[in-house]
Every structure is written in structure tokens, then in C-alpha cells.
Amino acid sequence: MAERSAELLKGTLDLLILRVLDLNAMHGSAIADRVAQVTKGTFQVKAGSLFPALHRLEQKGWIQGEWLVSAEGRRARSYTLTRAGRRQLAAEKDNWTRIVQAMNRVLESA
């Protein structure tokens, strides 16, 4: 795969993870795959940023990890969005939209 991954904006990864988990509970590598797939490979999430982000979100109480056994019989720690996480996602989504709109206006008018 081409090394074309963009630098993640600070805080963007958290939003991406919350959004991905909004649909399904997932474990670490699945979240990374899903992010890469949805962004068409723009964001390649490495372990060094994925796991700190997951643990940070869990410490904040927005996601909750639990041990599951996958179809292949492998133990994996799967994360689900909590209620607080859902609220946070809504808030951050709004925030993000406002930033993007503002940025677009600036970039297109200037």
C-alpha cells in the first residue's frame, strides 16, 4: 500500500474512532481497517496512535472495552460507544462541520 497517509489533525482520530464505533462494536485492528477503508486509504492508523487514542477515549468514559472471542476463536478487546460517547460524537460532529464550513469559506473566497 502506498505511503500516502496524511498527517492526522490533532483530535481528528478521536472523532473518526467515535464515528466508526457508532455503527458497530469493533476491536483495534478492525477500527484501523475501517478508518482506512472509509477514507479510501487517506488515513493509515498505526498502533502507536490507535491504542493511545482508544485508551484515552475509554478513560474519558466515551467508549467501553470488553473481551470477546471472535469467529476464528481469537480473543479480542472490542469497543462499544457509551451514552456519553454518543453525546460527545454529536457535539464533535457539529463542531467539525462548523470548522469545515468556515475553512471552506475562507479558502474559496480568498
Next chain:
Amino acid sequence: MWLAAKVKRLVGNLFQRQRLETTLDTELRAYLDEMAERKMRKGIAPAEARRQALLEAGGLDQVKEEVRDTWIGSGIETTIRDVHYAFRTLRRSPGFATVAVLSLGLGIGGNTAIFSLLDTVLLKSLPVKNPEQLVLLSRTGGRSPVRNFPSPVFEGVREHKKLFTEMLACFDAAGTLQVSSATDESRGPAEMIRAQLVSGNYYSVLGVPAIVGRTLTPDDDRAPDAHPVAVISYGYWRRHFAGDAAVVGKSIRLNGNTFTIVGVTGPEFFGIATGSPPDVTVPLMMQSQIWLDPGRSIVKDPRVGWLRLLARLRTDVPEEKARAGLTLLFQQIEAERTGQTTAAVRQNIQKLRIEFSSASKGLDALRVRFSKPLLVLMSLVALVLLVACSNLAALLLARAGARQREIGTRLALGASRARLIRQLLTESILLSMAGGLLGLLFAYAATKSLLKILAQSPVPIALQFTLDTRLLAFTGGLAILTGLLFGLIPALQASSPEISRTLPRGGPVFGGSRIGGTWRYSAKPLVALQIALSLVLLVGAGLFVRSLENLESLDAGFQRDDLLLVTVNPSLAGYREPQLSNAYQQILGRLAVTPGIRSVSMSSHSLLSPGIDDSGFLVPGRADRANEPRGVNLNLVGPNFFETMGIPILQGRGPTEQDGEGTPRVAVITETLARQYFPEENPVGKRVGLGGPLVEIIGVAKDTKFNTLRDAASRVVYLPFRQRPIWRPPIGQMTFAIRPEQNLLGIAALSRRQIQEFDRSLPIVSIKTAEKQVQESLVQERLIAWLSGGFAILALVLASVGLAGTMAHAVARRTGEIGVRKALGAQTSNVIWLMVRESLILVLAGTVVGLAVAYSITRIAEALLFGVTAKDPATMLGAVAMLAAVAAIASLLPAWKAGRVDPVVALRHE
């Protein structure tokens, strides 16, 4: 997130650490397994697949470390680990740790001790309700402000509560109002205690409750001499009644009058004048039994100003309005009193003003006296701490050199620089906290002895050392600040990436300047700084010590060796005229015939003690000159006073037995007065006015110091004690001056017995030698001299340790080079000079800077000096000489060691 949930998670993180770690480990391994499996599916060999997966993840431990940082409470965890590590490191160099903790302990302890005094005297508010609302009234108009008001003024304004909420009045004569006291429990001679007279609302205005019984009320303060009740202090209660709650209703005799104890105040209440806590407090109306000097009741007298007035301001009335209102009231009262007889009087009344000064910290006698010395001492002791800091910084820099292999390894293994700095700072703050703890112990001991010395001053100062939160906060804050101050530069230095580059060369390398080249911060400026600061402290100490010496060797005007001073106060035992004069005469007679006593006399004022006895001084037919000093102090003396005291009579004679009630009034004046009033003629035989009939000058005496050795001119008129001016109250207290036949040994006990045989109930205020009296008058000067001297020595020791350490380090660093030089034929003396030159530069730089600083800042201490100027060249020179001597010793030892380097050993070492 809710706080409760957060706390729960924090607790979970801290105490179920193992579970958290296991979860993380399993999770990461599962992830790596999955990644490796994906690669194997693409046909990569299992071992290679694992290696690639690990590489892409960026290393298992690195990921773990980053995850750990996200856990709540990770900061605490890290700190605990850092502290553990710091402990281990310090345990490996106990010598360094001991020196560091000790010097910090002394530095921080000194600061804490001086700060606790400063805080008590200058900063703390009174322990009363809303102290910030309290103001002290003074009246101006004409000359300097006066803070004493007559009772009728207080009566006239106290009820005008539209201007203020409450007003109280009190009298304590700056804490010196002494009364004799006796209780039924103590069957001994009377004891001298401190009393205070207050208005009935005193306690309710201040919001101070009684812990036993009640405080005074306005009903206790209605009619003159009609309310014999007293509130006693906590200390007095403990001392005399052993803290017995049944004390209420018991009686206490004050100056022979019986008072009933109504209550006890708490231990934290010390009155409203810091440093002079009253033992008993009595209603104002009882003045004539407590304050005897006026000789009568003055609680209705409109002419005698004696009350301090404190008002509690209203929050809804601006201060300006309250002041204007009180000024108007005061002018009305004065107008009524004088009857506005002439236009001049009316005009003077118009000029009267009431001023406020904040009383939130109480009456300011002690603040005025001690603010300057305390601020100077605080600055000096802060300099000592600065020396200790730079000393430690230099030591740590040297250690950074020694620790570079360890630190380089950690940097190479991926520790971030911030992490390393944090860890090194933890180490220095650990040291400074330990120093702070030691400092508290040291401060406790130091303050105790300081207070003991202060309690001996002529106006005794009773303060307490209380370990309160303010002091703890100060010490803790100071310790942390200190740790950062001395730790930051070495930490930046040690964690510098350049250090890690020295690693491949194989750790510490001796010889040459290869390491020296990578040093960005050198210890040398720090050593020069220590020398500069020590020099400033030495100059300061030199100035104070010389001032003390000048004062001690000053001629007080009388012979102070072998002279005993016994002060009695018969008025406190109920003596009035004519019994008073009779008593003095009789005691004098008894002492005069006592074997072992060569000569004895007496005086109403004891030389070099506080107190004034002022009078006008008028030479008939002579016009006053502008700007010439006016007023004199009276001293009423017995026969043979000048002979006994050893004060030379320059012209004429002193008073004798013959100068009594029926004979012509006579006086002896001092040289200073003779020069001012009779510059061209012989004053003997001239007549002067002191109020009342004129008196004839019979002699001129050599100048003596009246209150303190610092007194400038001696403006004293001596009168025979039986020729007291008619306006002057009777002599309630007399000091007997006793010269022994051989020596003072035993004379004190002998004199005491004679006085007690005359009357057992007679209060003896003090028995001491004149030498002791002189020493007591210099308590403050001696304290400053000793403390500044101690600080300077401490700084000098620290600086010389720093210098010696730096030199030793330089010698160790250059051992190889020295070996080469010696092998090439350098003489021992050449090598010694090589090393000495290095320290000489430091000492010279420090001296120049120190002298410049000393020269520019010593003037702040000018007011405390005596007989030397702040820029005294001899003192500066002496300080430099002392510093040079110590620096020479500190640098010669390592240099001598360098000179003895054996080239063979040194080169093998390389």
C-alpha cells in the same frame, strides 16, 4: 464526565494497575498476532511476518508507554516512580545528599525564622473580627499628629454611630503599663505584670469572647473607681491559677487594690499591640488605681490626652465622610471646652483635623521599631539561601558530568528530554523538601532563642512562634522554588542531547577539553556569584558589627563598671506623698550604712532606660532662637548622685543633703544645655525657669546618655529629689545606684534584703548591673550584628566549599594534562600556579561584582548603623581581605593536590 466517575477511574487505575497492564499487554499481543497473520496469508514466513508487524507498530514497549500516558493518574504514577528513582540515586551518594540537605536546611531555616518574626510583627492581622475595618484615630493641626485623646473627647464622639459602627478606647502606654499584682494563691512579694485599661465595649467591638466567665461590658465602665473587675489573659490564668475554671469571682490585688476576676480570654488573643500582651485588662474608669503617674483620676479631665481611639468603620459610609464628620465633632468639642475666647483660639480650632490610619494589624509601636531591621535581615538571609542555591547548582553541574553515561544511555534508549528534566528536577525538589523539613526544625530552635533575646530588651517583646499554615506555606513554597532554582540549569545541562553524543567515545574521558567543549553551562559563574554574594554579606555584617562595637565602646557619660541599679516602685504598693519621699530617704539611709557598699544614691530616671520626663526650659531675658532645640528631660536625684555614678561635675557642685524643701531651689545642667543657653558666660549662679519658681544653677555636669546610647544631645536638668517642680507628679518609682566596696558579688542580695526589711510588700521592679542595662539597651543592635555575622559566615563556608569543589573537579578533569606537563618538565610550582590562576579569576570576578553590589545597596541599612558610613572603606577592605584568605585556603588545597600528581600514575590513568 462526572467527578465521581473520574475519581473512581483514578482509584481503579492506581490500585488495579496490574489488571490494566495485563489488559493492555493481551490487547496489543492480539493485535500483533492478527497483523502477522495477515502478512503470513500473503506468503511471508512466520518469523519475518512477526518482525514486520512489530516494526510497523513501532515497538511494543513504545506503544505501551504512550498508552500508559493516557491513563488518568499517570502523572502521579510517574512522580512516584521518579521519587523512588531519586531516592535510589541520592542514596548512592550520601555525601552529596547530606551536604545539600544541610546547606538547604540552614538556608531555608534561616529564612523561615526571620519570616516568622516578620510575619508576626509586620504582616499578620489582629486575631479579632474583621480587622480590616478598624482604624486608629489621630488628631493633627499644628504640629505632628497626636494619637492620645482626653476622655471627654471619647465620650463626645462614641455615640455618633452614623459615622462608624463602634468606637473603643484603650490605654496601655505602648505596653509598658506595669502594675504590681498578688493573688490569694501566691503569698509572696508583689509581682510586676502588664496591665491595660479599656473601655467597656472593647471586647464586643473586637469580637473577642471569653473562654471562661465573661468579658467586660459597658456596664463595667460607667463611674470613676466604681468597677473593680478584671479580665485576665490566658497566659496569666495558666501561670497563676493553673487553668482553673473556678477562677471567676476570685480576687486579684492590683497596686494594692482588690479587683474581682470576671473572665479569661483565649490563648490567641494578645491585645491590640503586637509583642506586648497585657496580663490583666481593667475598665478605663479604674485608671486612678492602675495608672498612677497622673496622681489622680483623669477619666473626666478634658486636658490630659491619654486614650487611643479605635473605630470600626461602617461599610455603607465612605471613609472620607466618616473622617470629615469626626473632624467636625472634634472641633465642636474643642470649641466648647475652650469657650472660643480669642480669634487665635478659634483659628487654631478650625485647623484641627482627625486622621485615620489602618489598625488592622494593631497599634504600630513594634512595627515602627522593627520593620527596618527585619527587612534588612530578611534580605540578608535571602542572600544566604541564594548562595546555598548556586552552591548546589554548581555541585549538580559537576554531578551531571559524572552521570553522563547513565543519562546518555537513557537518552539513547528513547527517553524524551522533557521526561529526563522532570526526573532530574524531582531529584532536586526532593532534596529541597528535605532541606525544608530540616529548615522548619532549625527555624523552630532559632526563633525560640531569638524571642528569648528580644524578651530582654528594655521594653520587653513577647512574641510567640506558631507553626501555622502561613508559615508552612511559606516554607513549602520556598523549598519548591529553591529546588527549581538550583535544579533547573543542571537538569537542562545534563539532559542536553550533546551529552549523549559523548557516549560513543566511551563514557567519561579525562584529559583535554573534549568534555569541557560540550559543556554549555559552566559551574564557574555560579562560584563567582557565590563569592560576590558572600562579599555583600560580609560587608553588611562588618558594618553592623562595627556599629555595635562603636556603641558598646561609647562613653555613656558615667562609669558603668561595678555599678548596681535597683529600681523600686512604692507607689504600686499604695505609697503617696509624703510617705514616698520618706521611703526613699529611709532606703537610702539603710543602703548607705550596709557593709560592702561604698557609696549609694538614687534618681527618678535610670540612665539608658526608656522613658521621658519632659519639661520646658526658660532662661529669663533670653529670646528663643528659631530652629534651636527646645525642652529638657528632668532627672530628680539624691545626694551624691554624681559621685556615685561617676559623672564628672565640670563647674560648680552637685546637690547635697542640704538641698531640701525649705532651701533655695537649685539645679545642675548638662554641658550641652550650658553651651546652648550660656555660650559666653558661667552658668553657675544663673536662674532658669522650669515652670513654677525659678531655680538657680549650681553646677554643670558632663553629658550623659538619657534613653539609649544612640541619643544625640544630652538635654537633662538634674534637680534634688525633694525639690520636685510643683506641676510634676510625685516620684512613684526610684532607681538606687550602688557602688560596692570591693565587687558586685553579693551586693544584689544584700540590697534586696535591706529593701525588704524596710517593707516586704514594696515592689522591686528590677535589680541589675549598669553593664547589663547597657547591654539590654543594645539588644536590637546585637541581634542584627550576630545574625548578619552568622549569615556571612554561613555564606562564606558555602562559597568556599563551592570553590574547593569546583577546583577539585578541575584538577580531576585535568589530571591527564597535568601528568603530560609534568612529564615534559613542568615544576610543581608551575602546576600549582596553573590551578590557582583558575580560581584567582573567579575570586577576582566575584569580588568586583560583590563590591559593586555592596557599594550600591548598603545605604538601605544606613539608619541602623552607628559611627560608620554605609560605604565605610575599612569595612569593605576588611571583608575583601577575609574573603581572599578563605578563598586562598579553599583553592590552594586542590591546587597542592594537583602539584603532587605523579605523571606516571596520571598517564596510566589515561
